[in-house]
Each structure stands twice: as structure tokens, then as C-alpha cells.
Amino acid sequence: MNIIVLNSGSNGNAVYVESARSGAAVLLDCGISRRQIELRLKVHGRHPQNLRAVFITHEHADHVRGLPVLTKLYPLSTYLTEPTFRRMYRNRPHKGHRFMENSATVTVEDITVQAFPKSHDASDPVFFVVTTGEKRFLYITDLGVHDAAVAGMLAEVDAALVESNYDEHMLETGPYPPDLKDRIRAEYGHLSNLQAVDLLRRHANGRLRALILGHLSENNNTPEIVRREMEALFAERPDFRPALHIASRYTVGDVISV
Ligand SMILES: [Zn+2]
Ligand SMILES: [Zn+2]
Numbered sequence: 001m002n003i004i005v006l007n008s009g010s011n012g013n014a015v016y017v018e019s020a021r022s023g024a025a026v027l028l029d030c031g032i033s034r035r036q037i038e039l040r041l042k043v044h045g046r047h048p049q050n051l052r053a054v055f056i057t058h059e060h061a062d063h064v065r066g067l068p069v070l071t072k073l074y075p076l077s078t079y080l081t082e083p084t085f086r087r088m089y090r091n092r093p094h095k096g097h098r099f100m101e102n103s104a105t106v107t108v109e110d111i112t113v114q115a116f117p118k119s120h121d122a123s124d125p126v127f128f129v130v131t132t133g134e135k136r137f138l139y140i141t142d143l144g145v146h147d148a149a150v151a152g153m154l155a156e157v158d159a160a161l162v163e164s165n166y167d168e169h170m171l172e173t174g175p176y177p178p179d180l181k182d183r184i185r186a187e188y189g190h191l192s193n194l195q196a197v198d199l200l201r202r203h204a205n206g207r208l209r210a211l212i213l214g215h216l217s218e219n220n221n222t223p224e225i226v227r228r229e230m231e232a233l234f235a236e237r238p239d240f241r242p243a244l245h246i247a248s249r250y251t252v253g254d255v256i257s258v
Helices: 034-043 067-073 082-089 148-154 168-173 178-185 193-203 223-236
Strands: 002-007 014-018 025-028 051-055 077-080 097-099 105-108 111-117 126-132 135-140 159-163 210-214 243-246
Touching: 002 034, 002 159, 002 210, 014 126, 025 111, 025 126, 034 067, 051 067, 051 105, 051 111, 077 082, 082 097, 111 148, 135 148, 148 193, 159 193, 168 178, 193 223, 210 223, 223 243
Parallel strands: 025 051, 051 077, 077 097, 135 159, 159 210, 210 243
Antiparallel strands: 002 014, 014 025, 105 111, 111 126, 126 135
């Protein structure tokens, strides 16, 4: 399985997941423009024609902004839950969408995508586990609090993109108004660095070979803080040594193969 994070953050999210065997791929979220998707895939010799489908986690603009133009140019099926669709399109007709339940499993060629409900302030938000062959990838951002489903899945995947949205101290002392701070910290908001570390400390194991921290806040976090806190965890857990990647808000990431 090959994973390319095209962008991650409140300015746009899109992750390309490819079967190493067939070359078929799916896109998880589509929060950057069709043009940027093309350009960023091209860096690694890929093209949207590799894509077989798009899967949408929830209707927030940073996860869907590029979808109408991408799917107009490329005939891709879009899988999303019906409440997410209703919120996005407000009952306007839209071609190419396919409803999935928030606990559905969808197979596209040799790629299987499982959806699970999650805690976030959207109409019917989900997270995904993608399977190709023996390999599994967990994609979980925009998460207020984790539950047993997230924890259980983290122990059974080879790669994961986990939200590490904000540093508690930076958020507390930063410029945001109190109600926005509360919204970010709420159980329908976002995971902090410490919550991400705690989740990984308690539930990840040696199977996890590639760990991507993503959806970092521009104002309340830095890649350096996230890296430092994860490396502190690795120092106390010699059994847990995944390759560590910090997903960028600005540039395409490496090809991550598991
Ligand atoms: Zn988001
Ligand atoms: Zn969101």
C-alpha cells in the first residue's frame, strides 16, 4: 500500500491511498482544488486517472472544497453518508454520489474502505480504515474524543494518520476568542497533541510501521512540538518505533509505503 498526504489541516485535507499491486487508488477527502490535486500527484508520477473513488469524512469545507470540480472533470464515484450529502448540497441534485452508512464497508477493485462514526461537530462524521491485501491504513482527523472503535482500530493497522491539532498551552495563551477555544477543545472538536500521544501510548503497538500526525493548527501548534512529544513517547516505548511523518499544511508529503 502506498499513501500520499496531499495536504492536511484546516486549509484543506486530501489523502491518496493506492494499492501497490494494482495501482488503483482512492482519495480520502477532497479539501484542496482539482488543480492542486493534479500538481501534487504529479510530483510523485501519479494522476487523478489512478483514482477509482473519493470518500468523504464530513461536510466541512476543508474536506470537500475541491470535490465538485474534481468530479466534474473525472468520472469518479463519491461515497459519503446521506446526512453529509444533504448538508453539502442542500437537496440540489448532484451526479456521481453514492450513499454509504456510517458503518459501511465499500470495495473498489482491490481496495476496501470501512467507515466508522466519530465524535465531531458535523452532521454524520466518519473515519476510515482502508485495506489493500494484508495492509491497513487508519485515517482519523477532526476528532473531539476517541472511543473504543478508534482505539481498537489503532491496534490493528500498519499505518495511521492521526490528528494532532493543537498544543494546549499555545491554544490557552493564543489569540482565539474563548468560545472558539472551547469549541476546539470540546468533545466534538479536535484532538490535542497530548490526546494524540495518550491515544497512541495506550492503544498502538508494534504493528504500526508508519505514523503520520496531521491536521496541525496553524496558530496553535508547530511541527517541532508534535515531533518532540512523539519522540518522547518513542523513548519510553522501545516496542513502538513507527516511521514518523508530520503532514504538511502547505506541501505534498512523501510516498509512504507499508
Ligand atoms: Zn478538518
Ligand atoms: Zn471538521
